Amino acid sequence: MNSGRSGRLVLTARLATARRAVELLDRKQRALAVECERLELVAGRAAEDFERKARTAALWLRRSNALDGERTLLASLPEATVEVAVEYDVTMGIRHPAGVGVTFGPEPYPAGSSALVQAIREHRTALAAALELAAVQRAVVLLSAELALTRQQQRALQLRWIPKLEQQLTVLVQRLDESEREENVRLRWAARRGHES
Template sequence: MTGRRPTPQGRAARLRLRHGLHVARRGADLLDRKLQVLLERHGRLQQDAERAEAQWRERWTEAQTWLLRGLLVSGEGGPAAAAVAGRADVVVEWTVSMGVRHPSGASCTDAIRAPYEPAPGNTALAHAEGAYREAVRAAAAYAAHRTAARMVEEEAARTRRRVRALRRHWIPRLTAELAAVEQAVEQTEHEDAVRRRWAADRTGGTGDGRYG
């Protein structure tokens, strides 16, 4: 087990500790402000994610409803026959908040139906196709908002741990070391002052005896 490091001594050490303590307190204050901004940002992102989730669930339910209606009209083979072979393309947009890079949104490009691919066999399936396109867009937006909220929350947790380490460990240790150094410096200065007075008194006493 590693023991506590020895406390540095001397005026130079006192200056270094004072500077280190100032930097640590300044850093803790800055991290505190960063934490507050991150928490506020996370709150807004969390609200956005909740709204996006609600919208996605609504779009998904609507699409499922239209699909069920289409199945009732055309049978189970209807949706498969009208399915588009291509896939939707989702592009995630990014931004930076307080040093945290996170998604800011997502854009979605629908799959294009080829000329040779058959169109939906009935109106319900056509509505279902459009509803599923909207559901995919809503799902992409929800994923972007949820990921952004999670990434900002993780950075807030890291910042909180750093603030806690500074205020509970680093700053108290520097404060204790500075107090010990200042006491040692004061003791040294006091002893020097006593020795100077003793030397001055001794010099004066020798002079009186020689010429008395």
């Protein structure tokens, strides 16, 4: 690196850039923290919703099994598959799941009691809730990882890079000042010698 005035300009520009980067990372960190907190609350509600729906589905399954037996239950398994479409969103440049669309095949015509029909419906509802929970949990994981990385980058700039640049700039300014003083002394000395001649 040039140790003269151009070197000072380069270091000053780098220092300004690093300080601006810290400001931007701080904004990003605050935005991610708010979104992570919101998504954690959503995930908590989704977990409660899924647990409630799973308990209801298990209750209807026990009733159906008691009334219809395991053979009737197995014979009523749906043949069609479930289609899941994950919707995505972007927060501070991070792509993450924002929701899930679930499309079930046609309801089977079970050869059992109304408890079996209700068990099938409750299990579909529980599956949709489980998929919503998985999507929001994945979003929390992705945004939390980005938040941790952003904090790490900000700390690295604040604790290592900026102090290093400030130290380099201080040393360079001291050298320039010393060089300038030496030049002034030489000029005065040369001027005195010129007057003495």
